[in-house]
Amino acid sequence: MFKINHSIIFRTCAILLCAITFKSCQTKQKEELPPNIVWITSEDNSKHYLKLFDENGIPTPNIESLAKEGLIFNRAFSNAPVCSVARSAIISGCYGPRIGAQFHRKIATVPMPDSLKMFPTYLREAGYYTTNNSKEDYNINKTEGVWDESSKNASWRNRGENQPFFHVFNIGVSHESSMHFTAEDMETKAPETDQNSFNIQPNHPNTKLFKYTNALYRDKIREMDRQVGEIIKELKEDGRLDDTFIFYYGDHGGVLPGSKGYLYETGLHVPMVVHVPNKYKYLVNNEIGSTVNGFVSFIDLAPTVLNLAGTTIPNGMDGKAFLGKDISAEELNARDETYSYADRFDEKYDMVRAVRKGKYKYIRNYQPFNYDGLMNNYRYKQLAYQEWQTLYEKGELNKVQSAFFENRAPEMLFDIEADPYETKNLATEAAFESILIDMRKRLSTWVKGMPDLSFYPxxxxxxxxxxxxxxxxxxxxxxxxxxxxxxxxxxxxxxxxxxxxxxxxxxxxxxxxxxxxxxxxxxxxxxxxxxxxxxxxxxxxxxxxxxxxxxxxxxxxxxxxxxxxxxxxxxxxxxxxxxxxxxxxxxxxxxxxxxxxxxxxxxxxxxxxxxxxxxxxxxxxxxxx
Missing domain, CATH: 1.25.40 (Serine Threonine Protein Phosphatase 5, Tetratricopeptide repeat)
Incomplete structure (x- = not known):
């Protein structure tokens, strides 16, 4: 007979018990200490001008550095091509035409839907320190309890000890106003970007002014990226890179003519990168350093942050989370649909709705006689807009370049992969009839399902x-x-x-x-x-x-x-x-x-x-x- 060594058994059991307890403590710690989350938002940037997303773009090394330890979202979309409407979708998680937040600039604000609060409120209730530096610009009534601080001085550094934080930082250097230069500026201020280093998009005239405008805009994006780097540096100095999700994204499309204010890809398709911290990699099921091709849009941002924070996503939001331990990589990459809307922009009215599914984009112009180039004072402060219109009136533009100033078709269908600047309407081509009908039904179902309030003036x-x-x-x-x-x-x-x-x-x-x-x-x-x-x-x-x-x-x-x-x-x-x-x-x-x-x-x-x-x-x- 062999002799039982009770001492060895005791020690073995003790080791196993410690291992189990340690694992339990690890799990408990993960539950008790949710990740920090930082948003870095740049104004008026579509994906078309960053090399990380488009060959015609420029390098943005600081944004690219986030991608190395994170995810590139190749199909991220604003639901609206202008600040206040886009930001209203972000703060609420809801489509603007359903909740009355679709008009820019607001003449009257609207309340949040009865069952919802602006999403940072839920974070505060869960113990987060919420800060915004500093743009709000919502078409929704501001309610109490949204931010611990919202100002140009707001910082995560003012939080309590061991308190998780959610911080938003807005970069305005690339805003549309940065393109309000004069003819004298063109002669005296040369852009850093080589004016022959990129292609002018096909719906624009290839003129000296458009080349200058493109180059100057790319300069602004370089400066924007530098400011992104400053925020990353602050987080690194505070030792926060390993426990903080960092989202970078543009707040809607770019400012070259026909972008901001229009439901074309240059007005909606934004760059987005998410840095995934080492401590919380278990919350993400996609391979770190990979590209996500699944569609995400601004209504999805609120539920995504709440999901990462471990708080309950309230019923009533239109969006759905795209990150979290319950979101599989396969399901996320299978998402292939986004909806968008355009109504009033400052003093200019329009009513356009769009759906993109996969590579196809369907645009419904409900008042097609209100052509794209109809006067909008703020847009036309930009010299490139003025020149574009002048060349049209002189008859010096080709058919593609002239379309901006002519009546639109009630419905338009584009193959974005073959035609990224939406210049060839496929809606009347027999080969695309089944796709057209499908896209038309999808948009109609969405509009009716909200229902879309803009069918009233x-x-x-x-x-x-x-x-x-x-x-x-x-x-x-x-x-x-x-x-x-x-x-x-x-x-x-x-x-x-x-x-x-x-x-x-x-x-x-x-x-x-x-x-x-x-x-x-x-x-x-x-x-x-x-x-x-x-x-x-x-x-x-x-x-x-x-x-x-x-x-x-x-x-x-x-x-x-x-x-x-x-x-x-x-x-x-x-x-x-x-x-x-x-x-x-x-x-x-x-x-x-x-x-x-x-x-x-x-x-x-x-x-x-x-x-x-x-x-x-x-x-x-x-x-x-």
């Missing part, structure tokens, strides 16, 4: 919906879906649409009439059978904007000088957002496409209207101020 939403936009949308979902169906009549042949249009023009619902007139304007002269009814609406309709839309249709069809109807409607308006929509049509009518003349008397405009800052932009352009 902004002034009506401010008056009737903005106290609780989500509840208003649900209550009026059936009506909104009817308006969507009406708007989609412009996708039919006119003969197939005319009976429905005639019925809608006679409806007691003013917004059915509104959309019926817009569809007639899209059809133009094809819809002349509707002219007698629409002509009556220029004086008899109960809604001022419908009178204006009716005059707009007749003016597009060369049946009426719209100046009297539009100016009188402007004088009657007491609502700045209604007046802005009227002025949008007036500016369209004064453009070189139509050349109607307007004599607007400032004294006849309501005091409330003419003192609005966005209205003033239009009046300044029209030489009324």
């Amino acid at each position: 902004e002034h009506y939403l401010i008056e009737k919906a903005f106290e609780n936009p989500v509840a208003f949308g649900q209550k009026h979902k059936e009506q909104i879906n009817n308006y969507v169906d009406l708007a989609d009549l412009d996708l039919l042949n006119f003969e197939d649409a005319k009976n429905s249009l005639a019925q809608a023009l006679g409806s007691s619902d003013p917004w059915k009439r509104y959309w019926a007139i817009i569809v007639c304007s899209t059809f133009g002269k094809q819809a002349m059978a509707m002219a007698p009814v629409i002509r009556t609406m220029t004086t008899k309709d109960s809604e001022l904007i419908n009178r204006v839309r009716a005059a707009e249709f007749l003016a597009i069809s060369k049946q009426l000088d719209p100046s009297s109807v539009m100016t009188n409607s402007l004088y009657e308006s007491e609502k700045p957002s209604e007046a802005l929509l009227i002025l949008n049509s007036i500016v369209l009518m004064t453009s070189s496409k139509y050349n109607y003349n307007f004599d607007i008397e400032l004294d006849r405009i309501s005091k409330t209207v003419k003192e609005d800052s966005e209205v003033m932009r239009r009046l300044e352009y029209l030489n009324v101020l």
Whole structure:
């Protein structure tokens, strides 16, 4: 018989017990000490100008350094191509047209949906120190409890001992305003970037001015990257690189003409890199140093941060997390769809929706006669915009370059891999019919599912919906879906649409009439059978904007000088957002496409209207101020 050595067994059990306890302690420590998270956001940068993402871009060594110990997100998208609307999606995790946050600049803010808080609030409740340095710019009412500090001096360094932190740092050096240089600057300030080291995108004229603008913009991106490096250095000095996720991303597309403010890839497709800290690699299932090709968008950022922090993602957010121990690499890389929206930009109205799935992009222009290049004062401070328009009016642009100043098709389909600058519309090509139908259905399902509040004019939403936009949308979902169906009549042949249009023009619902007139304007002269009814609406309709839309249709069809109807409607308006929509049509009518003349008397405009800052932009352009 062998003799049992109780001492050896005891020691063995003790070692095993310690190992189990240590493992348990490790797990407990991971649960108790969530990671720090830092966002570095640069203003007005699409992915097209960084070599890490595009061959036509420049090196950004500090951003590239983050990627070495992290992930490159090759398909990251803003849901809107302008600051406040994009940031509203980020802070809420919700689509703007569903919650009423889709208009830039805000005339009225909206509350968060009843069931939600701005997401940093959840982090604070979980013990995080939350700081923002320093841009907010939300179209949503600010609520208490979002930030411990939001200012130019905000820093994670003011937190409590061992307190996890979430910090946002905004870099503004590449903002659109940085391109507001003068002709004299061109002669005296040479860019660092070689003006022959990149290609001018095909929809732009290849001129000296466009080369200079491209080079100067790349200089701003170099400086932006240097500032990214400064933040990384601070974190390293504080010993925080091993326990901090660092996100770098652009806040929407770039500022070269036709980017910011437009639902093209240059306005939406942003660079994104996430540094994964050594201590928390177990929270990420993708291989470190790899590229993620799955689609992520700004509505996904809030749930992603909450997921990394180990807090519950609340019901009601439209986005879903793309990092966390429960997110598999396979599932993330399989994501291939993103949605976007464009409404008012400062004083300029449009209404465009888009979906990208895989390599295909579908754009729905709900008011295609409002061409892309319609005057927007802030955009046109940039000399390149001015030159682009001048060359068009002189007839010196090719077809692709001219498209910015011409009516758009109601729907457009692009193969982004073959045509990255969206210059060839495939929507009318038989070979792509099945793809077109599929993309059209996807977008319609999304628009109706929200439902999309922009099927009402902004002034009506401010008056009737903005106290609780989500509840208003649900209550009026059936009506909104009817308006969507009406708007989609412009996708039919006119003969197939005319009976429905005639019925809608006679409806007691003013917004059915509104959309019926817009569809007639899209059809133009094809819809002349509707002219007698629409002509009556220029004086008899109960809604001022419908009178204006009716005059707009007749003016597009060369049946009426719209100046009297539009100016009188402007004088009657007491609502700045209604007046802005009227002025949008007036500016369209004064453009070189139509050349109607307007004599607007400032004294006849309501005091409330003419003192609005966005209205003033239009009046300044029209030489009324």
